[in-house]
Amino acid sequence: MRGFFMPSDAPKVQISIPAYNAGNHLVELCKELLELSYTVVVCDDGSCPPVMLPNDERLHLIRHERNLGKAAAIRTLVLHALHSGAVAALFMDADGQHPAGCVPAFLSMAKESPGALILGNRFAGGGKIPIQRRLAIRMADFALGMILRKKITDSQCGMRLIPSHLFPLILKDNSPGFVAETKMILDTVRNGIRLESVPVPAIYHQQAGSNFRAIADSLLVARCLAREFLYVFDESKTKGFPKKNVTSTAVASSLEA
Numbered sequence: 001m002r003g004f005f006m007p008s009d010a011p012k013v014q015i016s017i018p019a020y021n022a023g024n025h026l027v028e029l030c031k032e033l034l035e036l037s038y039t040v041v042v043c044d045d046g047s048c049p050p051v052m053l054p055n056d057e058r059l060h061l062i063r064h065e066r067n068l069g070k071a072a073a074i075r076t077l078v079l080h081a082l083h084s085g086a087v088a089a090l091f092m093d094a095d096g097q098h099p100a101g102c103v104p105a106f107l108s109m110a111k112e113s114p115g116a117l118i119l120g121n122r123f124a125g126g127g128k129i130p131i132q133r134r135l136a137i138r139m140a141d142f143a144l145g146m147i148l149r150k151k152i153t154d155s156q157c158g159m160r161l162i163p164s165h166l167f168p169l170i171l172k173d174n175s176p177g178f179v180a181e182t183k184m185i186l187d188t189v190r191n192g193i194r195l196e197s198v199p200v201p202a203i204y205h206q207q208a209g210s211n212f213r214a215i216a217d218s219l220l221v222a223r224c225l226a227r228e229f230l231y232v233f234d235e236s237k238t239k240g241f242p243k244k245n246v247t248s249t250a251v252a253s254s255l256e257a
Contacts, residue, residue, distance in 0.1 A: 013107060013161070014086040017094050018073035020045040025096030027052075030059055032100035041080055042094070043073040071180035075171055082167045089167075093158040097203045105198045106161045113196045117166060117188045120159035120200035127202030140182065148189045155185055159200055166193065 015038050019026050026042070033040050034056055041060045044051035046067035053061055062076055074091070081089040090106055092098040098120070109118050122129055122137075129137070137156045144152040158181065162170065166188060175183040188195060 012087045013110070014077070014081040014084065014089045015040045015103070016074075016077035016081065016089045016091045017042045018045060018070050018077065018091070019043065019047060019051055019094035020067060020070075020073070021047045022051065022094035026094040027054070029092065029094065029096060029098075029100060030054060033103070034058055036100055036103070038100075038103065041077055043076045045069070045073040069177045071173075071175055071177055074180055075173075078162070078167050078170050082164070082171075086164060088161050088163045090161045091158060098159040098200060099203070102159065102198070102200050106159075109196050109198050110161055110163070113194060115163050115165065116194035116196040117163065117185070118161040118196045118198055119154060119185075120157040121154045121197040122157055122200055122202040123154055124197070125199035125201045128204075129202045130204060144182065144185060148186070150189060150195075152185065152195070153197060155182060157200065160184075163193075 015033055017026065017029070017040065019042050030040055030042065030053055034054070037058075039058045039060075041062065042051060042053060044061060044063045046064045050063065051061065053059055060080075062080060064072065064076070077091070078089055088110055090103065092103075102120070106118055106120075110116070137154060141152045141155050144155050156178070160181075162184070166184075169187045169191065170180075170184060173180060173183050173187065185195070
């Protein structure tokens with residue numbers, strides 16, 4: 001298949017997993033990723049009890065002494081990817097929602113569309129999203145689409161591949177919790193960087209409790225989007241948006257190497 005690349009290419013991409021009280025799903029996911037020869041970095045965001053993982057040189061564990069939130073764990077993992085020289089970081093949730101078998105499709109898309117932010121799309125991957133989450137996702141997608149004047153699908157999916165030229169933008173952002181994932185898309189599009197998507201199955205384990213707080217986190221995302229609406233319609237501020245055509249030749253050449 002054209003553009004498809006296997007685990008031999010994967011050391012250039014850091015598999016990144018933020019984890020907080022994830023339980024056995026995280027251990028199983030790490031084992032599956034290691035069996036497929038991927039290198040994995042987990043950020044334990046103050047779990048109690050602490051995360052315990054298999055002993056493997058391809059598996060790296062970073063610990064926060066206390067729970068700092070998903071956004072902080074994302075920034076920690078991005079910083080590790082930056083320092084390790086990764087060309088991209090592929091994020092996966094620790095609660096078993098994202099199968100290891102989805103990774104090759106993201107790597108293939110990264111080769112086909114170098115430099116793009118690649119989002120998972122649960123609406124195209126089969127499975128059933130709980131109705132409350134589905135409505136919240138659709139509302140966030142609609143609001144983001146209005147702000148960016150671009151169709152957005154499944155903006156809240158935690159499985160996403162972030163190219164290295166986006167690392168500085170993410171590290172500069174101080175948005176809290178799940179808002180950081182929404183802000184990531186806003187910053188990406190406003191900097192002229194492409195968005196792509198890959199189908200992923202919608203998997204919700206009854207035993208695994210999500211760290212997404214349906215009301216509190218939805219309100220935080222809504223407040224962020226409301227602020228962005230005001231910003232967009234203030235013409236004196238919108239003139240300052242940078243418009244960059246990022247070709248990411250370096251990323252493309254690294255993936256081809």
